[in-house]
Structures are given as C-alpha cells and as structure tokens.
Amino acid sequence: xxxxxxxxxxxxxxxxxxxxxxxxxxxxxxxxxxxxxxxxxxxxxxxxxxxxxxxxxxxxxxxxxxxxxxxxxxxxxxxxxxxxxxxxxxxxxxxxxxxxxxxxxxxxxxxxxxxxxxxxxxxxxxxxxxxxxxxxxxxxxxxxxxxxxxxxxxxxxxxxxxxxxxxxxxxxxxxxxxxxxxxxxxx
Numbered sequence: 001x002x003x004x005x006x007x008x009x010x011x012x013x014x015x016x017x018x019x020x021x022x023x024x025x026x027x028x029x030x031x032x033x034x035x036x037x038x039x040x041x042x043x044x045x046x047x048x049x050x051x052x053x054x055x056x057x058x059x060x061x062x063x064x065x066x067x068x069x070x071x072x073x074x075x076x077x078x079x080x081x082x083x084x085x086x087x088x089x090x091x092x093x094x095x096x097x098x099x100x101x102x103x104x105x106x107x108x109x110x111x112x113x114x115x116x117x118x119x120x121x122x123x124x125x126x127x128x129x130x131x132x133x134x135x136x137x138x139x140x141x142x143x144x145x146x147x148x149x150x151x152x153x154x155x156x157x158x159x160x161x162x163x164x165x166x167x168x169x170x171x172x173x174x175x176x177x178x179x180x181x182x183x184x185x186x187x
Contacts, residue, residue, distance in 0.1 A: 016044070017052050022062040029066025032074075038063075082120045084112035 021042065028038050039049035053060040121129040
C-alpha cells in the first residue's frame with residue numbers, strides 16, 4: 001500500500017463548533033461585528049471561522065441574515081442623515097393644568113448632511129455620481145485622411161521643425177556654444 005493509497009487524516013485539531021454558535025453569530029452580525037471580530041469572540045482562528053461557514057449552512061445563513069439586517073440599518077440611518085430626518089434631541093415637557101395633566105413633546109431634527117448625501121448617491125448611482133469621469137470616443141483606425149490633408153500636415157511639421165532648428169542655432173550662437181559633430185552624425 002503506497003502513500004497515495006492511505007486515507008487522508010484531518011489536519012489540525014477538531015473544531016469546537018457547536019450548533020448554538022449559529023444563533024450567536026447571527027446576533028453578533030446584527031451588531032456589525034466583522035468575521036475577524038467574530039472569530040476572536042469565538043476564540044478561533046479566522047481560517048477556522050471561515051471553515052465553519054463552509055461546513056455549516058445554518059451558521060452561514062445566520063451570518064448572512066445578521067449582516068443584511070445591520071447593513072439595512074446603516075443604509076436607513078445614512079438615508080435619514082442625507083435628507084435631514086436624523087433625530088438630534090427629544091425634549092419632553094410635562095405641565096399640570098387645573099383640569100388634569102397635559103404632556104407637550106418637542107422633537108428637533110438635524111439639517112441634511114451633504115457628506116451623507118454624496119456618499120449615498122455615489123454608492124447608489126455610481127455612473128452618475130462618481131468622481132472619476134470616463135469619456136469614450138470611438139476611433140476607426142481603418143479610415144485615413146485624404147492624401148492632400150496628410151501632405152499639408154507633413155509640410156506644416158517640416159516648417160515648424162525648421163523654425164525650431166533656426167531658433168536653437170541662434171540661441172547656441174548667442175551663448176557661444178560650439179557643437180562638434182560626431183562621426184555617426186556625418187553619415
């Protein structure tokens with residue numbers, strides 16, 4: 001019997017997973033804990049925690065459900081901040097009248113948050129609100145300008161090159177710079 005014929009033994013220690021961990025993981029996910037923080041809570045390596053998600057569908061589902069609830073709460077709070085429905089303070093005033101007790105309630109709300117609005121729009125409508133703007137231009141490389149147009153461009157480039165060369169030679173002469181030609185330049 002060769003080494004490849006032997007049954008594989010599990011590596012490492014058996015995990016300490018218990019069925020009640022699924023419910024606890026769901027609660028922690030609702031509170032916003034990351035996988036790394038939950039692994040620390042359960043006192044296991046993050047790799048083990050991810051193994052639990054693969055091996056136990058109920059555990060994975062509880063995490064997914066909890067994270068969905070937490071994300072929805074954050075999205076709702078962000079939306080309220082963006083449109084100015086965020087509660088700042090609640091003041092209750094109780095006053096007694098001769099005919100009984102009257103309760104008066106005053107609620108204060110914050111002004112809309114520009115940062116929350118921008119964040120919301122950038123994530124909800126990235127094509128319309130992202131910072132980076134992409135411009136697409138189609139260019140057909142198989143269509144060439146007419147020969148006369150190409151010749152005119154070539155002649156204009158030659159004129160600009162001659163003017164630039166003349167300007168550089170004049171500058172060199174004013175500064176008293178002499179450039180000796182190299183052998184390879186004489187060919």
